[in-house]
Amino acid sequence: DAGVIQSPRHEVTEMGQEVTLRCKPISGHNSLFWYRQTMMRGLELLIYFNNNVPIDDSGMPEDRFSAKMPNASFSTLKIQPSEPRDSAVYFCASSLSFGSYNEQFFGPGTRLTVL
Amino acid sequence: DQQVKQNSPSLSVQEGRISILNCDYTNSMFDYFLWYKKYPAEGPTFLISISSIKDKNEDGRFTVFLNKSAKHLSLHIVPSQPGDSAVYFCAATGSGNTGKLIFGQGTTLQVKP
Numbered sequence: 001d002a003g004v005i006q007s008p009r010h011e012v013t014e015m016g017q018e019v020t021l022r023c024k025p026i027s028g029h030n031s032l033f034w035y036r037q038t039m040m041r042g043l044e045l046l047i048y049f050n051n052n053v054p055i056d057d058s059g060m061p062e063d064r065f066s067a068k069m070p071n072a073s074f075s076t077l078k079i080q081p082s083e084p085r086d087s088a089v090y091f092c093a094s095s096l097s098f099g100s101y102n103e104q105f106f107g108p109g110t111r112l113t114v115l
Numbered sequence: 116d117q118q119v120k121q122n123s124p125s126l127s128v129q130e131g132r133i134s135i136l137n138c139d140y141t142n143s144m145f146d147y148f149l150w151y152k153k154y155p156a157e158g159p160t161f162l163i164s165i166s167s168i169k170d171k172n173e174d175g176r177f178t179v180f181l182n183k184s185a186k187h188l189s190l191h192i193v194p195s196q197p198g199d200s201a202v203y204f205c206a207a208t209g210s211g212n213t214g215k216l217i218f219g220q221g222t223t224l225q226v227k228p
Binding site: 004031033035039040041042043044045048050055056091093095098099101102103104105106107108109 | 117121147151156157158159160161204206208214215216217218219220221
């Protein structure tokens with residue numbers, strides 16, 4: 001099993017540019033999560049989907065952030081326009097089914113640097 | 116508002132000794148707690164969990180203790196090994212089985228040979 005796949009692994013962009021992060025969950029997993037890791041706040045949940053439907057996006061920091069899941073095998077997190085304070089590591093995770101007690105499997109993350 | 120807090124950013128212990136990582140939470144509705152481990156350039160991986168109906172759960176060298184009255188949990192690693200050097204995240208969930216995990220800031224453990 002390939003695990004959760006994220007791309008790109010590293011992204012460097014300039015302030016004001018659009019950034020798109022991509023995620024392929026583990027095949028057969030029905031829930032998908034986007035997290036952001038910073039030194040100050042640790043791992044923050046941004047948004048999560050169940051069966052491709054967004055369930056809770058209360059963690060999305062601003063309207064500049066948007067996420068989609070057009071099918072069971074692909075999700076994107078977009079930042080437009082990007083700002084230096086968006087610099088962080090962004091993780092995607094998936095779990096077999098919906099529910100807090102199901103193990104979440106994380107991808108390797110995308111390290112975003114906004115100059 | 117940080118509902119799950121790991122107040123020690125880092126911890127250093129000698130190989131063979133015990134490592135104790137601490138975590139505090141504020142939400143009394145949390146009923147399930149987890150520890151994840153993260154190596155550099157990798158995503159976090161699940162390590163061990165505990166339900167609020169228990170006060171201890173053990174898995175090999177790893178034991179998690181839960182003190183509900185103090186809203187505190189800890190992860191004990193005995194004996195510590197250099198390969199345990201990583202960032203450890205505490206997480207909590209509950210209040211409706213929403214699938215939502217609340218993570219702490221993480222503690223970096225260094226085990227010295």
